[in-house]
Amino acid sequence: MTALSPEDWGIVALSLRISAVAIGGAAPFAFGCAWLLARGRFAGRVVLDALVHLPLVLPPVVTGWLLLVAFGAQGWAGRLLADVGVTLMFRWTGAALASAVMAFPLMVRSMRLSLEAVDVRYEQAARTLGAGPARVFATITLPLAMPGVMAGLVLGFARSLGEFGATVTFVSNIPGETATLPLAIYSALQVPGQEGAAMHLALVSVALSVAALLASEWLTRRMGGNRGL
Amino acid sequence: MGFDALAGQAGLSVDVEVMRGATRIGVCFEARGGVTALFGRSGAGKTSVLDMVAGLLRPDRGQIVIAGQVVFDSAAGINLPAQARGCGYVFQDHRLFPHMNVRDNLLYGWRLAAPDKRWIGVEQVCDFLGIGGLLDRRVRGLSGGEGQRVAIGRALLAGARVLLMDEPLSSLDAPRRGEIMALIERIRDELAVPILYVSHDAGEVSRLAAQVVEMD
Numbered sequence: 001m002t003a004l005s006p007e008d009w010g011i012v013a014l015s016l017r018i019s020a021v022a023i024g025g026a027a028p029f030a031f032g033c034a035w036l037l038a039r040g041r042f043a044g045r046v047v048l049d050a051l052v053h054l055p056l057v058l059p060p061v062v063t064g065w066l067l068l069v070a071f072g073a074q075g076w077a078g079r080l081l082a083d084v085g086v087t088l089m090f091r092w093t094g095a096a097l098a099s100a101v102m103a104f105p106l107m108v109r110s111m112r113l114s115l116e117a118v119d120v121r122y123e124q125a126a127r128t129l130g131a132g133p134a135r136v137f138a139t140i141t142l143p144l145a146m147p148g149v150m151a152g153l154v155l156g157f158a159r160s161l162g163e164f165g166a167t168v169t170f171v172s173n174i175p176g177e178t179a180t181l182p183l184a185i186y187s188a189l190q191v192p193g194q195e196g197a198a199m200h201l202a203l204v205s206v207a208l209s210v211a212a213l214l215a216s217e218w219l220t221r222r223m224g225g226n227r228g229l
Numbered sequence: 230m231g232f233d234a235l236a237g238q239a240g241l242s243v244d245v246e247v248m249r250g251a252t253r254i255g256v257c258f259e260a261r262g263g264v265t266a267l268f269g270r271s272g273a274g275k276t277s278v279l280d281m282v283a284g285l286l287r288p289d290r291g292q293i294v295i296a297g298q299v300v301f302d303s304a305a306g307i308n309l310p311a312q313a314r315g316c317g318y319v320f321q322d323h324r325l326f327p328h329m330n331v332r333d334n335l336l337y338g339w340r341l342a343a344p345d346k347r348w349i350g351v352e353q354v355c356d357f358l359g360i361g362g363l364l365d366r367r368v369r370g371l372s373g374g375e376g377q378r379v380a381i382g383r384a385l386l387a388g389a390r391v392l393l394m395d396e397p398l399s400s401l402d403a404p405r406r407g408e409i410m411a412l413i414e415r416i417r418d419e420l421a422v423p424i425l426y427v428s429h430d431a432g433e434v435s436r437l438a439a440q441v442v443e444m445d
Contacts, residue, residue, distance in 0.1 A: 125324040127311035128283050129338030129387045139337075143328045 004200055012204055015180040018092055019160040022100035023107070023153055030104055030156070031149065034111035055166075056105040064169025067098055071170070094171035095178045099160035107156035110216075114148020115141070151219040158212030162205070181205050241265075241391050241423055245281050245291030245301070249274060258442045260391075264417050264424045266434040269444035275427040276321075278444075279393045282425065283318045284311035296390040315346065317389025317422070321396045323380040325368040331379050332364040338387025346388035349420070354382045357419075358412065374405035378412070385422070392416070392424045398433060413437060 004012070033052055037045065055063050071078045071088045081088065088094035118141050126136045142149075164182040171178040173187060181201055188198040240262070246255040254274035258265065267275045280286035282293055284300065287308065293301040295316065300309040325334050335351060355361035358378045363371065371379065377397055384392060397413070398406045414437065417424060428434050434441055 121320070121322070121324050122326060124285050124311070125318065125320060126326075126337070128285070128314070128316055128318040129383065130312050130315075130341035131337075132310075132312050135341070140326065 004204070005197075008197070008200055008204075010176065011179065011181060011184045011201065014092065014176070015161055018096045018180055019099060019157050021093070022096040022103065022160045023157045025096070026100040026104055026107065026156070027153060030107035030152065031111055033104075033108045034115055034152075037108070038112045038115035052108050053105050055102050060102065060163075060165025061169050063101060064098060064166035067094075067101065067166065067170040071097070088171070090171050090174060090178065092171075092177050095163075095167050095180060098166040098170045099163035099180075102163045102166050103156035103160040106159050107152040110152030110155055111145070111149050114145040114151070117148065118144045147219045147222040151216040154212050154216040154219065158209055158216075161208055161212075240294075240296060241282070241425065242292070242294040243278070243282060245278070245288035245293060247274075247277060247281065247286065247288045249277055254278065254444075256442060256444060258440075260423050260425060260440065262421065262423050263439040264413070264426050264437045265440045265442065266438035267425065267427045267444060268431070268434045268438075268441050269429065271429055273444040275429075275444055276395055279318065279395055279425065279427060282314075282391070283316040283393055284309060284314045312341075315388060315390040317384030317387055317392045319377070319380050319384050319392065319394045319397050321399060323376040325371070325376055325379055325383070327368050329368065330364070331360065331366050331368065331371070334368065334379060335360075335364075335383050335386055338383060342386075342388040347386070348388060349385050351386065354386055357415070358382050372405075373401045374408055377401065377405075377409055381412070381416070385416075385420070389422055392422050394424060394426045396427055396429070398428075398430075410436070 033048065036042070037049055037052070068089075069075055071081070071094065073079075073082070073089065078087075078089070086093075088097055122140050122144065123136050126140045131139065161180070162182055163180070164186070167178065167180065168183060168186075173179050173183045175184075175187075179187065181204065185198050185201045185205070188194040188201065241260040243259075244257040246253065248254075252274065254277050256267070256278055267278055269275055277286055281288045281301070282295070288301060288303065290303040291301070292299065292303070295314060299305070299307055300314050301307060325331075326337065329337070335354065339347060339351065349357075352361075355364070358381060360375065360378050360382060363375060363379065368376070368379075377400075381392075381397075394413070398409055401409060410433065413424070413426075416422070417437065426434075426437060
């Protein structure tokens with residue numbers, strides 16, 4: 001494989017940074033939603049479930065446009081953020097928000113499945129041994145669910161690396177700021193004679209995706225091993 | 230060996246009633262020391278009684294007293310959570326934590342127990358149960374008999390004021406059964422902790438128990 005140019009490396013680094021911030025920021029919320037859906041008994045559960053899955057079924061361009069409506073200069077969230085000096089539009093932070101929203105359902109799904117797979121009988125045993133609810137969560141539930149939680153993070157990371165539609169709609173395609181791997185590949189394909197550059201970036205994309213899938217597969221396998229009594 | 234901390238106040242008094250589906254489960258008994266057997270066909274609700282004593286299942290009405298402390302009283306509105314009841318529960322399926330080794334399983338409850346509630350040490354438990362050589366093993370590699378010994382040790386180390394045993398022999402082959410049975414007899418005779426023992430096997434019950442509570 002021919003070497004990547006400094007610009008190509010810049011695109012890869014930007015993509016990794018945007019995805020890392022997106023997944024790091026979304027992780028606590030995704031885990032909270034997964035917990036509520038796996039263990040919670042409340043009236044709005046079905047509604048929350050539907051909302052969480054919405055980005056999975058909506059056209060990404062619609063999700064991007066809704067983000068634009070909410071977080072744009074005239075949007076309610078955009079104005080709130082502007083008051084504290086934060087702008088997301090046309091910034092890499094906006095790209096991170098878009099890919100976080102798009103990766104959210106995948107993360108919640110994997111975390112929820114792993115929480116549901118934790119056998120409550122272990123939690124009961126821990127309680128009879130003197131552990132209160134917080135300690136049961138920290139020493140039993142979370143460690144047993146951890147491989148699935150990690151798999152969710154890895155899958156979400158991979159998904160956010162590939163994010164295109166919502167990102168381009170919300171923050172446009174600005175080299176060095178919001179032009180992540182897929183956007184840069186798309187741009188290269190618009191210019192005659194740039195197929196070589198597109199090919200390099202596409203190969204990087206494939207390599208990152210394969211690595212992420214292998215990692216999540218490995219983590220899921222470990223979870224299976226933890227389940228049996 | 231003297232376990233003075235338990236002497237004099239050991240005991241268990243249970244008078245509870247609960248509806249499980251369409252069946253009513255109700256028992257009333259007092260257990261002083263030694264082994265008290267809950268005996269009856271499967272489906273009679275024996276395990277539910279252990280769950281109620283341990284605080285894993287809430288009775289519809291009644292009272293439970295462990296070592297002189299009221300842990301449940303529907304009339305007085307008392308319902309201590311499982312973690313405050315001091316019951317050493319030995320489950321039928323041992324329920325050792327799969328992500329910890331044997332040592333961390335044994336110490337799980339011991340670390341949580343207040344020092345004045347602990348009445349037996351790790352070394353003593355390992356000698357008594359013959360599990361000193363297993364400490365660094367993963368739970369998954371244990372045989373059925375080894376798993377059951379570790380589960381008993383884990384319950385004792387948590388400072389159990391009463392041992393709840395749910396058919397601890399049922400998942401073992403015949404030779405292991407004899408071993409664990411002899412071990413339970415030694416716990417009965419040498420440690421001052423009362424045992425509530427669930428079984429549907431008349432042979433086990435007549436060999437171990439001083440008192441039998443029949444359920445049907």
